[in-house]
Amino acid sequence: MAQPHRHYGLRKTFGNAPCFLDSSHFFAVRNMETQTQSSRSFAFIFPLAAGHINPSLAIARFLVQQGHGVHYLCREQMREAIEDTGAVFHSDIETQPELYAGRAPSMWGALGSLQEEHGMKGESLSQARLKLRELAVELMLPGTLRWLEKIKAQAVLCDPLINLEAPLAARVAGIPCVSLLTVAGPGGQEVAWGGVLQALGTSAEKVLQERREFQGLQDCIERLKKTYGIHLAVEDGVKPLGVFRSCLMSTLTLVTTAEFLADPMSPEVSKAYTGHDFVYLGPMLDKPGAKRAGGHKLDAAMHSGADTDATALNLARDARAEGRPLVLVSLGTIITGDHADYGWGARFVVDGQQVGISGRELCQAAWQAAFDVFGQWDPSSTQSPLILAALGPQADALEGLKVPPNAFCSPTLPQVDLLRLGVDVFLTHGGQNSFTEALSMGVPLVVCPGFADQPVNAAKAESLQIGLKVDRPMRPLEHAQADRAAYRKTAADALTKVAQDPSFKEHAMNCARALSACGGVSLASRILLDLATSKLPLQLAQAGA
Template identity: 50%
Template sequence: MARRFAFVFPMASGHMNPSLPLARRLVSLGHQVHYISREQMREAIEDTGATFHSDMEEMPELYEGRTPDLFAALNDLRIEFGLEDDPYMIAFTKLKEICLEMMMPGLLRWLARIRAEAVVCCPLMNREASLGAQVLRLPCVCLLTTAGPGAMPVAMADMLKTFNITLEQCMEERANFQPLLDSLQRLREKYGVKVELTDDMWPMGLSAASCESKLTLVTTAEFLSDPLPQDLQKLYDAAGCTFAYVGPLLDKAGAKRAAGHKFELSDGRAEAAEPAADVVAMLRAAKAQGRRVVYASMGTVITGDSPEMGWHDRIKKDGVPQGLTGKELCQAAWKGLFDALGTEGGPLLLVALGPQSDALEDLEVPANAFCLPVMPQVDLLKSGVDLFLTHGGQNSFMEALSSGTPLVVCPGFADQPINAQKAVDLGVGLQVPRPECRMEDASREAAKYQAATAAAVAAVLAELSFLQKARGLEEELKSAGGVAKAVDLILSTLDHPHKLGGA
C-alpha cells in the first residue's frame, strides 16, 4: 500500500543528508515523499525522486519580510525582539518556540495539502514537525543524527561551555522573557499541545520531539552510542520512546548531497561541484598508480555564514569575540595538510572547500591538490581514502567509520569535539583541538594549529594501527542494518503502530 510521507527538514543540511537515502528507497518502493526544506537542498532532494517544497514559500508567517539563516530567521528575530546584545545561545533559547509558533500555520496547511500520512523529521531541529503531527494525529518518526540520545546532553554541555553560559542561566532567561511565555500559552490554547518552558532544555539533552514520536531512528550502532543518563532514560521510558539503532544511512553511488549554509547567494544555492564521477575517477586513477589519497572537508556550518559559528565570525564568550573565525580555522587546517603532503607527485589531496568565494584566498595550493566547493563524500570514502581530515560532525564521522577510513579530526563545536576524542579513544585517528585564544592572538594560534594539523596528518598516515582499527569498526558496522532496516522500521510503524511507544 503506497503511503504519502512528509519529510520536514527545513534547516541544517548535515542533519538532512541521512534522510535522502530513506526518501530514495521509499520512492523506489512506490511511496510518495514530500520534503519541506531550503532552496539549497532542492537538487539533492529531487535527485531522490521526492517532491521539493520551499519552507520560505510555505511558511510566510515566519519568512515574509525576514532573511532566512541557519536557524529559521533567528537573526532578524533577534533584532525584532531587542536581543541583538544577547549571546547567540541565549537568544536562540528565548526565540526557538517563537519561531516554532510562526512555523506551525504554514506547516499544518502544507501537511493537509499534500495529504501526509506520516511525518519524518530531525528531533534536534524540527520540533514543529512532531507537534504538527500531533495536531493532525499523524505518526511521527524522528531521525537522530547523533551518537544516540545520550550524545545530546554531552553536546549541549559542550555548546554551553563554548559560549561560557550555564543551563541555569538559559532557564532563568527563558523564564523572564514574556514574549516566550506568551508564545507557549498561545500554542497550548490554539493547538492543544503540551509545550513547556523546560522542553529541550531540562533535564539537559532531553528531546521533546522524540518523546512525542512513535519511533526515533539513530544513525549509529549501539556499541558506538554515548551512555544515556539515568534521569533521561526514565523519562524516555515513561514516554514510551523507542530508539532504533540503524547505523549510518549511506546513499547510492553518484547520489547528490545537500551542502552549504550560505544564504546571500542570488539564487540561494551553494556552488555546484564538478560531476561526482570525475573526482572519484581521479581517486581511482591515483590508487591505480600506487598513490595515497587524502580527502578533507570541514563541514557545512563552519564554512557557512552562521553568526558566531560560521566563516566570518568568532565565538563570543561574555560578549567578547575569541578564537579563530571559521575561515581562519579551515585555512589553517588546509595549510597544515598542504605542508605535510603538498608536493608534485605526492598523495592526491582532495579538498571540499564549502560555498565561500574566498576559501582559497592567500593559500598556495600544491600541484597534487584538487579543490572544489562540494565533493561526493560518501562515494570518495567508499572508493578508498587513506585519510580523512574532517570537522568530526556525526554524519562524517560515521561515514568514515563505515568505510574503514582513518581520521584527523579538527573539531568546531557541539558533538564535534566529542567525536574527535572518540576517534582517539577508538584508535582510528588523532584530533587537533580548536584553539581558544584572545582575538589579538589569533594569527599566532592559527600558525600553531597549522603545524599541529600537519603533524597529525603525518602521524596517522605513518602508523598502520589507525587503519587496522578503522577496518575493524567497518566490519562491526556492517551488521547495523542501514537504509533497508530503517525503512522497514518506518513502514512497520505505520502498519503496526501499537507495537511502538510514543504519542
C-alpha cells in the same frame, strides 16, 4: 547505570499488529503485506542544515523507488539534492507565511527578524533560538498543518534537533512521526550543548532563568495549550540539558549510528527518555553518484556540479589504479558557511570577549597542514599522494594558501563515493555523518573539531584508536596569530603520524566490520512503511505530550 532504552529486539504494538524492531529481518511478515499496499505519502521536514538532511535522502530514494510519495518541506538551497532522490520539494518560506511574510529568512526560520521583534537583537543565534523556539513553532504550525493535509501525509520523518514543529503538527493531525537523530544517540547533545553554551559565555542555568523571565514565551506556551492541546514547558531542552522534546513527542527515534558508538547518557537524561524507543541504524549510505546537500549559504547553495564531481572521482580512481595514496580533506558545511555563531567569520565569545581562532582561520590552517604534509609531488613516483579538498562555499577559501599541484580543490566533493574508493587518511571536522561514514569504510581520521558534538567525536576517535584529534585553540584574541601557526603544525604532525602508523587503519577496519551489521536505510524505510500502513493509535503519536 543501565540504559533503559531499547534498540533491536524492541517489541511494540501498532494498532493490533505486533511489530519487532530487529535488524535486517525487521517486520519480515509485515513487509509481505506492505508490498501489496497502495502507495503511501510521507512528509519529510528538515532544516537548512546539510548534516541533518543528508542521512534522510537515502531513505527518501528507497521509498520513491518502492512507488511511494515523499514530500520534503525545506529551504530552496536543498532542492537539488532532494529532487535527485525523486522526492518532491516544497519551500518552507512559501508554506509557512505566518512566519515568513514580512520577515527575513535566516539559517533557522526567520530568527533574525524574531530577535528584533522581541528585543533580542545582538544576542547570539543559539541563545536567541533557545528563547524564541516555541514562538517560531507557533507561527510555523498553521502552514505545516495545511501542508500535511495537502499532501495527504500518512507518516512524518523529521529532524528533532531543529524542527520541533514537525512532531507537534503530526500530533495535532493524528499521524505518526519518526525523528531522525543525526548525533551520536540520545546522550549526544548533553556534553555538546554544555560546551556550546560555555563557548557563548552562558550556561544552561542562565538560559533557563531567561526563559522563565520571558513573558512572551509563557504566553506562547499557554496559547499552544489552548489552541492545539500541546503541553510544553519552559524547561524543555534545558533541564535536563540536551533532552529534545521533539524526540519525546515522536512515535520513536531513529539514530544514525551504532550503539557501540553512542555517547553515554547521564542519569538525568536517561530518566527523561524513559519509555521512549531509539532504533540504532548505523550509517545512512546513499547510492553511488547520489547528490548530497551542502554549502550553508543564505543567498544560494553552492555545488561543485556533476562535472566537478566526476573529475574528482576520475582522479581518485586513477590514483588508486596507480597505487598512489588518497587523502580526503573536508571540514563540513557549517564552519565553512555563513552561520553567525559557528561559521566562516565566527569566533567564540567568553565573558563578552572574542577568543580563539575563527572558522576561516581554523579551516585554512588545517588545509595548509594537509598541503604541507602531502604536497610533495613527483610525477614519476607511485608514492605521490592525491589530495582532494572540499572547501565549502566561500569565495576567499584559498586566499593566502599555497596549493600544491597534486591537490584538487572544489566547493564540494562526492564524499561517500570517494570514501568507497578507499581513502588512506581523512582530515575531517568530526561531524556525525562524516565520522560514521568514514568508519563504515575503515578510513583512519585526523579530526579538527569546530563546535558542538565535533570535539566529542574527536575524543572518541582517539579512544577508539582510529585517529588523532587537533583541539581548537581558545586563548584570548591577541594570541590568534601564534595559535594559527601552532594549530597548523599540530595538524601536520597528526596527519603524518596517522598516515605512517598502520594500527589506525586496523582499528578503523574493526569498526567498519561492526557497522556493517546495522540495518541502515532498509531498516529505516521498513519502519516508516509499517507506521504509514498501520492504523497507529493517536495516543502513541501523543506520547510525551
